Amino acid sequence: MTDYYRQLGLSHNANQADIKAAYKRLAMQYHPDHNQGDTAAEERFKQINEAYHVLSDPLKKARYDRQFEVAHTLPYQTSTGQRRRPYPYHPPGYNPQQPRPNSGRQTYYKVDRNYFRIQGLAVLTFFIIAGICFGIAHAIEYFSEKQQLEKWMANTRMLKQVNGLFDNGHFNEAFDLISDLKLKDPTEFRFIFARDSLVSALGRRADTYIAQGDYTEAIRHLLILKNYENPSRLETLRKIALCQYHLGNFQEALQALKRLHNQEPRNLQLVYQIAMIDEDKLGNHEEALQYFDLGKKLFKSNLTEVYGEAFEMVLNPLDAPDIYYEMFIGRAKTNIALERYDDAISDGRWAIYLRRQEPDGYYWRAVAKAHTPSPDDLCADIATARQLGHPDAATLQKKYCGL
Numbered sequence: 064m065t066d067y068y069r070q071l072g073l074s075h076n077a078n079q080a081d082i083k084a085a086y087k088r089l090a091m092q093y094h095p096d097h098n099q100g101d102t103a104a105e106e107r108f109k110q111i112n113e114a115y116h117v118l119s120d121p122l123k124k125a126r127y128d129r130q131f132e133v134a135h136t137l138p139y140q141t142s143t144g145q146r147r148r149p150y151p152y153h154p155p156g157y158n159p160q161q162p163r164p165n166s167g168r169q170t171y172y173k174v175d176r177n178y179f180r181i182q183g184l185a186v187l188t189f190f191i192i193a194g195i196c197f198g199i200a201h202a203i204e205y206f207s208e209k210q211q212l213e214k215w216m217a218n219t220r221m222l223k224q225v226n227g228l229f230d231n232g233h234f235n236e237a238f239d240l241i242s243d244l245k246l247k248d249p250t251e252f253r254f255i256f257a258r259d260s261l262v263s264a265l266g267r268r269a270d271t272y273i274a275q276g277d278y279t280e281a282i283r284h285l286l287i288l289k290n291y292e293n294p295s296r297l298e299t300l301r302k303i304a305l306c307q308y309h310l311g312n313f314q315e316a317l318q319a320l321k322r323l324h325n326q327e328p329r330n331l332q333l334v335y336q337i338a339m340i341d342e343d344k345l346g347n348h349e350e351a352l353q354y355f356d357l358g359k360k361l362f363k364s365n366l367t368e369v370y371g372e373a374f375e376m377v378l379n380p381l382d383a384p385d386i387y388y389e390m391f392i393g394r395a396k397t398n399i400a401l402e403r404y405d406d407a408i409s410d411g412r413w414a415i416y417l418r419r420q421e422p423d424g425y426y427w428r429a430v431a432k433a434h435t436p437s438p439d440d441l442c443a444d445i446a447t448a449r450q451l452g453h454p455d456a457a458t459l460q461k462k463y464c465g466l
Contacts, residue, residue, distance in 0.1 A: 064130065064131060064134045066131070067117055067118055068114075068118070070111060070113075071085040071086060071089060071114050071115070071118070072085055072089070073085055082118050083119070086114075086115040086119070086252070089107075089111045090108065090111055090112075090252045091252065091255075091256070093111060094108060095108060096256065122203060122204065122207070126200075214248075218244070218248065218251055218254070221240070221244055222253060222254075222257055224240065225244075225257060225261075226257075228240065234261075234265060234284075234287045238258070238290075238291050241254060241257055241258045241261065242258070258291075262288065262292065265288045265291075266288055268284050269285045273305070279310065281302070282303065282306040282307060282310065285302050285303045295322075297326060297327070300319050300320075300322055300323045301319075303315075303316075304320045304323070304336075307319060308340070313340050317340050317345070320333055320337050320340070331358055331361050331365075331386055331390065334355075334357050334358045334361065335389060335390050335393065338351045338352075338355045338358065338393060338394075338397070339393055342393060342397050342400075348397050348400045348401050349401070351393075351397045352398070352403075355397055356394075359390070359391075362387050362390065366383070380416055380418070380419070385418075387417055388414055388421065388424075391410045391411075391413045391414040391417065392410075392423050394410045395407045395414065395431065398410060399427065399431055404432075404435055407427065407428070407430075408431045408432060408435075410427070410428075411424050411425070411427050411428025411429075412428065414427070414428075415428070421451065422448040422450075422451035422453035423453065425445070425448035425453070426444070426445070426448035426453045426455065426456055426459070428444050429444035429445045429448060429459060429463075430459070432444065433459075442463065445459050445464060446460065446464075
């Protein structure tokens with residue numbers, strides 16, 4: 064006899080909550096939509112459905128449990144294979160040598176026509192009652208199965224309606240409808256699959272628009288997607304920031320990047336992007352400097368963890384990621400804009416330390432030095448920047464060095 068509990072990976076004392084949870088987990092794992100062309104997974108999915116169909120119905124479950132117990136219960140046997148007679152029960156104080164009361168009296172049963180009439184009525188009554196019980200149970204099973212089939216068909220129609228709304232671009236209406244259906248029937252696994260499928264399809268559409276450079280349509284899909292991800296996926300927030308940036312919506316891009324930064328506070332790339340939007344696109348130098356300062360702390364913290372406090376003596380600067388160099392160049396520009404020239408000179412020194420063959424570090428250090436009372440080696444920095452190919456170094460050299 065098939066063990067439906069074993070099909071769902073459960074013990075025979077599992078309750079309805081355990082049965083539903085196991086069915087949901089296994090149905091999602093072996094659903095044909097997730098196992099295209101896998102006949103074994105399809106057969107396993109059918110077995111899971113059959114087991115759940117029986118165990119989720121209290122009447123069917125009770126009948127199945129009784130049948131399973133009978134089928135798997137063996138009588139006590141002796142070592143020779145003969146059925147062993149159970150030990151008789153004796154009440155306390157029983158003495159087999161002591162005669163029982165009325166042991167001298169004998170009881171006689173009279174077998175006559177009335178005896179057979181009584182026995183026949185008893186048997187007939189038994190069959191009548193058994194027939195009535197069977198009929199009631201069969202009727203209950205029939206109407207229960209009919210009700211479940213009607214419910215399945217109704218849910219199928221609602222799923223088609225959800226897909227129709229989604230295909231016609233009514234995304235919010237589709238998500239609202241599937242959410243209402245889940246609340247009304249939380250045991251219907253198809254509603255869970257349908258919602259997950261809508262989320263995935265919306266993400267794929269957004270990716271297609273991004274690849275085509277249609278950032279307006281991409282951001283429309285992504286903003287809807289963000290509302291139905293709980294919580295919003297980091298990748299979705301990154302794509303929103305990217306689209307907003309390309310559309311020139313720098314404040315919106317900044318807000319998306321800040322939400323990402325709240326979830327990834329040690330991500331130096333995010334810190335740099337926020338600071339550069341503040342500096343280059345919004346002219347918010349004070350906030351840009353706050354994020355550049357955070358970037359500098361992360362720079363020192365990261366390298367100290369790897370190389371120790373004296374990382375400048377140990378590190379090969381070329382092994383450092385480019386983001387460190389770019390962060391110090393951006394910080395130097397921001398400090399110059401805020402007239403913090405000594406800090407800008409320090410930023411230029413760090414940039415030169417990280418990328419000695421790049422001209423920007425020399426150029427921006429020279430710009431900062433030009434605003435100090437006694438600019439040491441100003442013309443040397445300008446000359447190096449010009450030699451390494453900075454486009455504005457010649458103008459700066461002519462202005463301050465007379466060349």
